[in-house]
Amino acid sequence: MASNPIAALSSLLKAASIDDDEELLKAANAVLKSSKNNFDALHTRVVALLKLDRFEDALRALDDGGDKLAERCILEKAYAHYKVGQLEEARILVTKGGMRGLSHVAAQVAYRAERFEDAAKIYEELSATEGPIDGEENDLRINSAATDAQLEWQGDGEKVGQDRKKPSREDLEAFETSYNAACGCIARGDLNAGRVLLKRARDLCEALDELSYKEKHAEVLPIMVQQAYVFTKMGKLAEAEALEKMINIADVPEPPTKVIAQNNSLAAAPKTDNPFLTERIFDSAPTLTHGEKHFEHQASILRRNRYAIDLQSMKYSGVAYHTACAIAKSPKPTISPFVGTLGVLNAAGTAKCESGKAGLKQILPLLEKRPNDVGLILVIVQLYVLTNNPAQATELLETFLRRLEESTTSTDHDVRFAPGLIAVLVSLYRLSGRKAPIKQELGKAASYWRRKSKSSPTLLLSAGTSLLESSDARDLRVAGEMFTSLRSKDPNDRTAIAGCVASYATTDLPKVASELDKLTLVSRLISGVDAAALEDAGVPYLPTPPAQVASKKRAAESSEKEKEKPAKVRKIRKSKMPKDFEEDRKMDPERWLPLRDRSTYRPKGKKGKKKAADLTQGGVVKEEGESLELAGGAGTVKVEKSAGGGGNKKKGKKGKK
Structure with a gap:
C-alpha cells in the first residue's frame, strides 16, 4: 500500500516546479500517514514548507522528525532559523557543515546580524570559486554590492575596496545591482551619482518582460522611496514632492520599507502647526516582527525622530527621562x-x-x-x-x-x-x-591614526596640508609621510601625489621627480586665465552682506538727494526785520559782535582814542615796573602806574546843589 504513494512522490519530485509546492506538500503528507519514518517524505515536506514561506511550520516539522532528520536537513534548518529571526541558532548550524549552500546562509545570517565585514569576506570567498548553481554569479554580485553599501552606511567605507566603490559595467545591466550601487554612492555622500543610478535601476525594472505589472510595481516602489529621499537631501523639494504623490505607502510590500517611506514623507512635508497630528501619523506605522526589524542605523534615526516629535509636542520631561536612561546604558x-x-x-x-x-x-x-x-x-x-x-x-x-x-x-x-x-x-x-595650535593639533591626531589600522584620509589630508605651510624641514618630512600613507591606499589619488611633490620639492626633489608627469601641467591649468583682465579688474574684495549693501545704497541715495535738493529759504517775519532792511543787501557778518569789537570801529575824540589805546584785548598787558624793549635798540622806556586817579579833578561840595 505504501509503495504506490512513494512512487507517486518520486514521479512528482522529478516533474516538480516552483508552482506545485502545495501538491508536493500534500503528497508528502499522504506518504507520512502510512509511513511516519520515511525520511524522503519528511525532507520533502520541510522543503515544501520553506518554499511556501511557512518557516515556523518547517521548524516544527524538523523537530518532529528527530535528530536524524535534523542532521540530514542542516541547510534547511539553518535557513528556517534565519527567516524567523533566530540568528544565533542559525549561526551555530552553519558552522557545522562545509556545503556551499551553508556558506550562502552564513553570509545572509552575518548580513542580518549587521556583521557586514564577515558577510563581505564570505561573499569574497564564494566569488573566488565557481559554483554549480545557475545564476549564482549574479546573486553573489547583488549581495556583495548590498554588503558594501551597508558598510558605507555604518561608516566603515574604508573596508570596501577601491575597485568596488566605482560601479562596473556589469552593475549597470540589472536593476538590483544598479540599485545597490546607488545605495553605496548615497551612503558615501555622492548624491548626484546615486540619483543617476536610481533612475537607471528604475528604468531597467520597468523594462523587464518576465515580470508582471504587479511584480514590477512592487520592485519599483522601494526605488521611488529612495529617489524621494535623495531629492530631499539635494534640496530638490519639488521633485521629491512629485514622487511622494506617486507613492502609495499602503502598496509598499515590505513593512520595513513602508515605515521608512512614511517617516520620509513626514520629514519632507511642510512644517505643520499641529505636532499632535504628526505624532498620530507617525504612530500609525505598522509594527515589525523580529525578523523584519530595521538595521541599527535606520532604527536609530526613527527613534530620534520619535523624540523630536515629542519635543514639538512639549513632552520635555518624558524626552529628558528616556534619553537619560538610554545614555546611561551606553x-x-x-x-x-x-x-x-x-x-x-x-x-x-x-x-x-x-x-x-x-x-x-x-x-x-x-x-x-x-x-x-x-x-x-x-x-x-x-x-x-x-x-x-x-x-x-x-x-x-x-x-x-x-x-x-x-x-x-x-x-x-x-x-x-x-x-x-x-x-x-x-x-x-x-x-x-x-594658527599655531591648529598645526600642533592636526599633527598629533594624524600621528595617532597613522599607528592604527583604521585611519581617516580626510584627517591625514588636512594635517598634511597644514604642515606644508611650514618652512621647517621636519614638518615637511612628516607631511610627506602622511601623503605617502594616503598614496599607499589609493595610488591614483592626485591630491596625495600633489602633496608628496609639495613636501619633497624643496628638500628631496629626486625622490618625487618621477611623479611630476602625473600632475596637470601648469600651462594647462592657466590656459583659460586672462592675466590682463585680472590686472584690469584690480584687487578682489570680500562680498558685502546684502543687508549692508541695502543700507549703504539707501545712505548713498539719501545723500545724493540732499545734494540735489536746494537749501530751504527760511522766511523771517516782517515784525522781526529792521526798519532799514533791504532784501538784496548783503548782511554784515560782524553784526552780532559788540560795536567796539568790530573791525570797522574807530573811536572818536581824545578820550576815545586814549581809551582804545588802553584796551588790552589782543595786546600786551603792561604791568607796573615793566620795561619794554623797542625794536632797533632805542633804549628802554620805564612805564609806571600813576598813584591815585583824578588828582586834578576838583572836589565837589557836599550837600545838595
Missing part, C-alpha cells in the same frame, strides 16, 4: 552618532528647547553629572559660540580632550583623536585667530 565616552544625538535631545528636553544664555543656565548642571557625554559637550560648545563666547567654548573642549588624553584606556584615546572633535577644535581656533 559606554562613555563614545562617538556613536546615535548616543551623541541622544545627548543633544536630552539637553533640549532639559532646557525645554530654549537656547542662548537661558538654555546654557539649565544645561550646564548636566555637565557635572555627565562630564564625558560628547553630545552634551558639543551642545554647550555651540551655545557658547552663539552667545559670542568662543573662548569659553574652546576652553571646555580643550579640558575634555586633555582629560581623555590622560586616560589609560585605548577607546578613550580613539575618542580624543576622533576626526569630528578635532575638526570642531580647529574651527574654534580659526574663529579665535589662533
Whole structure:
C-alpha cells in the first residue's frame, strides 16, 4: 500500500516546479500517514514548507522528525532559523557543515546580524570559486554590492575596496545591482551619482518582460522611496514632492520599507502647526516582527525622530527621562552618532528647547553629572559660540580632550583623536585667530591614526596640508609621510601625489621627480586665465552682506538727494526785520559782535582814542615796573602806574546843589 504513494512522490519530485509546492506538500503528507519514518517524505515536506514561506511550520516539522532528520536537513534548518529571526541558532548550524549552500546562509545570517565585514569576506570567498548553481554569479554580485553599501552606511567605507566603490559595467545591466550601487554612492555622500543610478535601476525594472505589472510595481516602489529621499537631501523639494504623490505607502510590500517611506514623507512635508497630528501619523506605522526589524542605523534615526516629535509636542520631561536612561546604558565616552544625538535631545528636553544664555543656565548642571557625554559637550560648545563666547567654548573642549588624553584606556584615546572633535577644535581656533595650535593639533591626531589600522584620509589630508605651510624641514618630512600613507591606499589619488611633490620639492626633489608627469601641467591649468583682465579688474574684495549693501545704497541715495535738493529759504517775519532792511543787501557778518569789537570801529575824540589805546584785548598787558624793549635798540622806556586817579579833578561840595 505504501509503495504506490512513494512512487507517486518520486514521479512528482522529478516533474516538480516552483508552482506545485502545495501538491508536493500534500503528497508528502499522504506518504507520512502510512509511513511516519520515511525520511524522503519528511525532507520533502520541510522543503515544501520553506518554499511556501511557512518557516515556523518547517521548524516544527524538523523537530518532529528527530535528530536524524535534523542532521540530514542542516541547510534547511539553518535557513528556517534565519527567516524567523533566530540568528544565533542559525549561526551555530552553519558552522557545522562545509556545503556551499551553508556558506550562502552564513553570509545572509552575518548580513542580518549587521556583521557586514564577515558577510563581505564570505561573499569574497564564494566569488573566488565557481559554483554549480545557475545564476549564482549574479546573486553573489547583488549581495556583495548590498554588503558594501551597508558598510558605507555604518561608516566603515574604508573596508570596501577601491575597485568596488566605482560601479562596473556589469552593475549597470540589472536593476538590483544598479540599485545597490546607488545605495553605496548615497551612503558615501555622492548624491548626484546615486540619483543617476536610481533612475537607471528604475528604468531597467520597468523594462523587464518576465515580470508582471504587479511584480514590477512592487520592485519599483522601494526605488521611488529612495529617489524621494535623495531629492530631499539635494534640496530638490519639488521633485521629491512629485514622487511622494506617486507613492502609495499602503502598496509598499515590505513593512520595513513602508515605515521608512512614511517617516520620509513626514520629514519632507511642510512644517505643520499641529505636532499632535504628526505624532498620530507617525504612530500609525505598522509594527515589525523580529525578523523584519530595521538595521541599527535606520532604527536609530526613527527613534530620534520619535523624540523630536515629542519635543514639538512639549513632552520635555518624558524626552529628558528616556534619553537619560538610554545614555546611561551606553559606554562613555563614545562617538556613536546615535548616543551623541541622544545627548543633544536630552539637553533640549532639559532646557525645554530654549537656547542662548537661558538654555546654557539649565544645561550646564548636566555637565557635572555627565562630564564625558560628547553630545552634551558639543551642545554647550555651540551655545557658547552663539552667545559670542568662543573662548569659553574652546576652553571646555580643550579640558575634555586633555582629560581623555590622560586616560589609560585605548577607546578613550580613539575618542580624543576622533576626526569630528578635532575638526570642531580647529574651527574654534580659526574663529579665535589662533594658527599655531591648529598645526600642533592636526599633527598629533594624524600621528595617532597613522599607528592604527583604521585611519581617516580626510584627517591625514588636512594635517598634511597644514604642515606644508611650514618652512621647517621636519614638518615637511612628516607631511610627506602622511601623503605617502594616503598614496599607499589609493595610488591614483592626485591630491596625495600633489602633496608628496609639495613636501619633497624643496628638500628631496629626486625622490618625487618621477611623479611630476602625473600632475596637470601648469600651462594647462592657466590656459583659460586672462592675466590682463585680472590686472584690469584690480584687487578682489570680500562680498558685502546684502543687508549692508541695502543700507549703504539707501545712505548713498539719501545723500545724493540732499545734494540735489536746494537749501530751504527760511522766511523771517516782517515784525522781526529792521526798519532799514533791504532784501538784496548783503548782511554784515560782524553784526552780532559788540560795536567796539568790530573791525570797522574807530573811536572818536581824545578820550576815545586814549581809551582804545588802553584796551588790552589782543595786546600786551603792561604791568607796573615793566620795561619794554623797542625794536632797533632805542633804549628802554620805564612805564609806571600813576598813584591815585583824578588828582586834578576838583572836589565837589557836599550837600545838595
